[in-house]
Amino acid sequence: MDTVAVPVEDVPDVFSPSCPSRLVVERLGDKWTLLVLMALRPGVLRFGELRDKIGAVTPKVLTQTLRSLERDGIVTRTVYAEVPPRVEYTLTDLGRSLLEPVDAIRAWCEIHGDRIAAAREASTV
Amino acid sequence: MDTVAVPVEDVPDVFSPSCPSRLVVERLGDKWTLLVLMALRPGVLRFGELRDKIGAVTPKVLTQTLRSLERDGIVTRTVYAEVPPRVEYTLTDLGRSLLEPVDAIRAWCEIHGDRIAAAREASTV
Incomplete structure (x- = not known):
């Protein structure tokens, strides 16, 4: 080598x-970042769709999260000049290159979720 | 199938x-969780070593992060009855099973760090 x-x-x-x-x-260790990346996996989403999919997040915090990801070149925001304006979010190529590890994280969470919930329940810490 | x-x-x-x-x-989207997992990859660390390695985190917040991970069955805390008491942290088997995706996340960050810093610098958002 x-x-x-x-x-x-x-x-x-x-x-x-x-x-x-x-x-x-x-x-990536920002509260909503992983969920935003997971939510945008299938493609383009409007702000409201993203919010409905993620749930629990406030519009203000979701906007901040998306702006940070846009600034870092991970998410693209496109505004269509319609009335009312349509705003869509999608992953950039750089953002899509994060999907492989993020998918692995998601799979891990879905496989081990029950076990972790049980550990949390049983914990005396 | x-x-x-x-x-x-x-x-x-x-x-x-x-x-x-x-x-x-x-x-996992907790501010310090990914860094704690990455820091514990090589093996056992005492609290002070973990803190030095991660940097910037306050003892209080690091303690909370470790306690949450302990509760979830991802980290083990061992107290040795010495004077002063020695407290060591390590990943459980469940925690170690997270290392593969976490390593991939870390590699991605290290490969693309410069590009993201440049995007952030150039951003008008």
């Missing part, structure tokens, strides 16, 4: 405070 | 508000 010597500080590491990857982990 | 008919409400779905898997996605 060919290798190249690079300064240690140039190797991406989520545990390095100045590494851009750290910002990304924090974005 | 053999299949069995089950009521729709019994099929795990993170978008069903009453599904246990939903609680799990919300736990």
Whole structure:
């Protein structure tokens, strides 16, 4: 395997405070981000559809979450000049490249949900 | 493929508000959870080591995060009767089964960190 010597500080590491990857982990660890990514898997959704699908989230917080994801190049927001204006959200190519790990997270949650609910119930912590 | 008919409400779905898997996605979307899982990948860590590795998190919030993960059966806390008491954290078998998707998330963040930082910088949103 060919290798190249690079300064240690140039190797991406989520545990390095100045590494851009750290910002990304924090974005994914944002309360609604994973659910937004999962909700947009099948394709395009309007704001109201996204909100109905996710449930529980307030419009204000959902808007903030979507804006952050748009800013990071993960979600595209398209406004159609209709009356009333139609606003649609979809994943960018970069966002879609996150789907593989996000799908794996979702599958894990769906497989182990019952077990974790039982652990939580039985816990004395 | 053999299949069995089950009521729709019994099929795990993170978008069903009453599904246990939903609680799990919300736990993973807790600000520090992904970083704690990543930090505990190599093995056992004491509280102070975990805090140093993660950085930025307050002791109070890290304690809450660890307690939630312990309650969910994802992390084990072991107290050794020494003076001062030694407290160590490690992933349970269930927690370790999350490492594959979490590793994939981490790799994605480390690969795309620069691109996302650039998108954020250039964004007018």
